[in-house]
Each structure stands twice: as C-alpha cells, then as structure tokens.
Amino acid sequence: MVFGFSQYMRDALPNASFIGFTGTPIALEDKDTRSVFGDYVSIYDIQDAVDDGATVAIYYESRLAKLDLNHAEIERLSDQVEDIVEDEEDASNREKTKGEWSRLEKLVGAEPRIRQVASDLVGHFEARTESIDGKAMIVAMSREICVHLYDAIVELRPDWHDTDPSKGAIKIVMTGSASDRELLQPHIYNKQTRKRLEKRFKDNNDPLKLVIVRDMWLTGFDVPCCHTMYIDKPMKGHNLMQAIARVNRVFKNKPGGLVVDYIGIANELKQALKTYTDARGRGEPTLRAEEAFSVLLEKMDVVHGLFHGFDYSEFVDQAYKLLVPASNHILGLDDGKKRFLDAVLAINKAYSLCGTLDEAKELRAEIAFFSAIKAAISKFTYVDQIAGGHPTLKDGVCFGPPARLFW
Known part of the structure; x- marks a missing residue:
C-alpha cells in the first residue's frame, strides 16, 4: 500500500491537530471534507465576502x-x-x-x-x-x-x-x-x-x-x-x-x-x-439575472414616480428637446436631484447585470434617456449648501440661485 505525505505526517505527529482550509467543501459518499477534518471551526461565507466588499x-x-x-x-x-x-x-x-x-x-x-x-x-x-x-x-x-x-x-x-x-x-x-x-x-x-x-x-x-x-x-x-x-x-x-x-x-x-x-x-x-x-x-x-431585472423594474418605477405630471413619452424622437425641461422638473422637486441620481445609478447597475435579457432590452432607450438627464444634472449644476432655492437648466445654461454656471 502506498501512503501519501499526509499519512506520514499523521504517523510522525499522532497528537497534532489536523486542520483544513477550503472555500469549496466537498460532500460525496467517498469524499467528505468534514469526515476528514472534523466540524467547522470558523466560517467566512459568500455573504460575508460580499458584505465586506x-x-x-x-x-x-x-x-x-x-x-x-x-x-x-x-x-x-x-x-x-x-x-x-x-x-x-x-x-x-x-x-x-x-x-x-x-x-x-x-x-x-x-x-x-x-x-x-x-x-x-x-x-x-x-x-x-x-x-x-x-x-x-x-x-x-x-x-x-x-x-x-x-x-x-x-x-x-x-x-x-x-x-x-x-x-x-x-x-x-x-x-x-x-x-x-x-x-x-x-x-x-x-x-x-x-x-x-x-x-x-x-x-x-x-x-x-x-x-x-x-x-x-x-x-x-x-x-x-x-x-x-x-x-x-x-x-x-x-x-x-x-x-x-x-x-x-x-x-x-x-x-x-x-x-x-x-x-x-x-x-x-x-x-x-x-x-x-x-x-x-x-x-x-449564483443569483438569477431575473432578480436583477426585478430590481431594475423597481427602480424604474421610482423614476416614473419622480416624473409624475411631466410627459416625456416622446423621448425616443425628442430626447434633445426634452432634456432641459426634464432636468428642470427633477431639480424642482424636494431633494429631487439626489433621489433621481441615486435611482438612475441603481438602474444602471441592475441593467448591467440583466441587460442581455430580452425583456430588459426593451427598456434600453428609456434608460439611456434617464442617464442623459443624470449626466446633464451632474455636470451642469452645483448647489450651494448654504443658500436655499432650486437650480434650473435653460438653453444649455444653469440658472437660478444657488446654482453655479458650468455649461
């Protein structure tokens, strides 16, 4: 019978602790991690790794x-x-x-x-x-x-x-x-x-x-x-x-x-x-891509709510003309800028995970429109935290206190 190095180690050190480290435990009839090494001493699992970044x-x-x-x-x-x-x-x-x-x-x-x-x-x-x-x-x-x-x-x-x-x-x-x-x-x-x-x-x-x-x-x-x-x-x-x-x-x-x-x-x-x-x-x-699509739909509903009372249904053909009034609508809402930017960030993240699904592809143009508004708001407005008021965009220029001109 041929013994491996681990057997020699066990024979030489019969009272030593035998500890294993694995990220992929095996549980088969003839191969089982715990049957060889004993029960788990410490567990750092998938959720821990994701939570820790x-x-x-x-x-x-x-x-x-x-x-x-x-x-x-x-x-x-x-x-x-x-x-x-x-x-x-x-x-x-x-x-x-x-x-x-x-x-x-x-x-x-x-x-x-x-x-x-x-x-x-x-x-x-x-x-x-x-x-x-x-x-x-x-x-x-x-x-x-x-x-x-x-x-x-x-x-x-x-x-x-x-x-x-x-x-x-x-x-x-x-x-x-x-x-x-x-x-x-x-x-x-x-x-x-x-x-x-x-x-x-x-x-x-x-x-x-x-x-x-x-x-x-x-x-x-x-x-x-x-x-x-x-x-x-x-x-x-x-x-x-x-x-x-x-x-x-x-x-x-x-x-x-x-x-x-x-x-x-x-x-x-x-x-x-x-x-x-x-x-x-x-x-x-693994998580199913459909789960990311569910998050996408949820965040799309958030943005739709922010645009309540503003009609942007012609965004496919009139995106450029709608960009400024759509941005001003968002900027006119209480905490509208932050709420919109956060929602669009979540939309883009979810779309990057499920964008190859057929049902997600149908939302691509609308997401691109939201992203264009996000870019315009982020690039061309600056809110002074000391003063109050809502900045606005008009003809490519940011107006209204406490805005700063960046366009």
Whole structure:
C-alpha cells in the first residue's frame, strides 16, 4: 500500500491537530471534507465576502431557450457524465464515463449547434460590454470544440482574429504538443507565450477580451476585469464552484459577475448550493439575472414616480428637446436631484447585470434617456449648501440661485 505525505505526517505527529482550509467543501459518499477534518471551526461565507466588499455577487443566465438543437438528449447525457473524466478513480467507471462523454461531445460539438452558440454568444457579449467594460471566458468540452467555436466566432467577427499571440481580441488557451492534430496546432503555445497571454488577459486595457478554455485558468486564476463566463461544458460540485468564482473578483464599478449557461448546469448549481448551505454557509453561489431585472423594474418605477405630471413619452424622437425641461422638473422637486441620481445609478447597475435579457432590452432607450438627464444634472449644476432655492437648466445654461454656471 502506498501512503501519501499526509499519512506520514499523521504517523510522525499522532497528537497534532489536523486542520483544513477550503472555500469549496466537498460532500460525496467517498469524499467528505468534514469526515476528514472534523466540524467547522470558523466560517467566512459568500455573504460575508460580499458584505465586506471582498467579492461581488454572481448572477446566472440560461441561454438554452436560444438554442433549438438536441436539448433533451444533451440534458440526458449531461446527467450521466462526470464534470472531469480524469477525476474518475475506478477504471470501469472511467471507461463508461468516457463513452458517455464522447457521445455528449458529438452532440455539443455538432456544427449547426456550434454556429448557434457562436452567434448568440457574440451578440450577448457585445450587448454585455455596452453596459459594462471588461472581459469574458468561454468554457468548452474539448480542445476540438474550442477550435470549432473559435472558428465560428471569428467567421462572424473577422477583426477579432490575429495569428500573432500579442494581438487579437480572442484566443484559445490550452495545453498540447507537436503530435496533436493539425486542427489544434495554431492554438498551441509554449509556456512563455501562455504567460504573455495571461498578462494580456489580466490587463483591462489590452484588446484581448475573450478567451476559450477547456480546463486551464478555471482555478486559482484571478482576473478582476473578467465579468462573464460562458459555460458549454458539463460541470458540477467544487469544480463548478471554483470555475464560476473567476467572475466574482472586485474591479472598479463592476456590479457583479455573470455566468451564462449554454448546456444546462442549473441543477448542478442547486446541488452545489445544497452542499454549501449544509456547511452552514450563507449566500447563494449564483443569483438569477431575473432578480436583477426585478430590481431594475423597481427602480424604474421610482423614476416614473419622480416624473409624475411631466410627459416625456416622446423621448425616443425628442430626447434633445426634452432634456432641459426634464432636468428642470427633477431639480424642482424636494431633494429631487439626489433621489433621481441615486435611482438612475441603481438602474444602471441592475441593467448591467440583466441587460442581455430580452425583456430588459426593451427598456434600453428609456434608460439611456434617464442617464442623459443624470449626466446633464451632474455636470451642469452645483448647489450651494448654504443658500436655499432650486437650480434650473435653460438653453444649455444653469440658472437660478444657488446654482453655479458650468455649461
């Protein structure tokens, strides 16, 4: 029998305390964190981290409804396979899982489906980056699917591609060797080049905005400006929890991370949550994007209330003409400036988390109008805290005590 280093340590120090530290507790029949280390001594959970500002919340959005290919079969096979085949310790189970994984891989990697995912993903990412600056990761099932998905994306956006590793907006990051298929060779880099890609991806000002991976960069890899993860690979348990944590790092005004599901990991997220809450943790691994949409609607109602008695229904065609009178209406309300600015700030934050939902897209023009009013009020009015009165805007000029001219 072969013993590991931990066993030698236990034999050498039989009376020592055995303490573990983890952010992703495991609770399986043959692997259980508490059965090895004992009960929890101290818990710092998801809610604590968010409350302290150490991380941001993670939101979940399913895009399965946008795809119409082999849903039932993909879901059936996904339920049967392990998230990472190499984790299987039993040889017979490993071979069985590999067979099921191969069948699922053929369905997921089918050309019509790849094209659908690529088309939806490109549109989603572009809409996402309109409301929040940053980067995204794409997780695919195999290296071959990574390449096919890359090809489908650059077919839609040729300017994203560049053969030079130091240029281009999209790259594949994976391991490989000279013996790999020709299909993979253009995307296999040596260790030094991968380090340069890592540096590029961590730099928010670098044009590299999208990376496609299979296993790399999913654990222990921090990129604060990464705000979205597209998952098209069966994952579960602690592997899933560690992967989605790539998007919960704090960065500038980043309101939250977003996990976009193309393969159906909702049940796995629920199971991961059960394991986490069984460990007495507070806060969900992910919140649904619909929850952010509910907040958006709530804050929109607040602004609608502020505009009671003022008709701005022609804002789509008459936005410029309505900007000044709308601003003056808000400035004429008791504490109107602060109430309006706070509400619009909350609207923009919520929209950045749910703006890719179809129902949220319908509000985009109205939100842009509110944001224009917010910019005008913020930039061109200054209220003297000593004197009283309401400032107003007129023909591009701020009038009325105690206003100051800034336009």
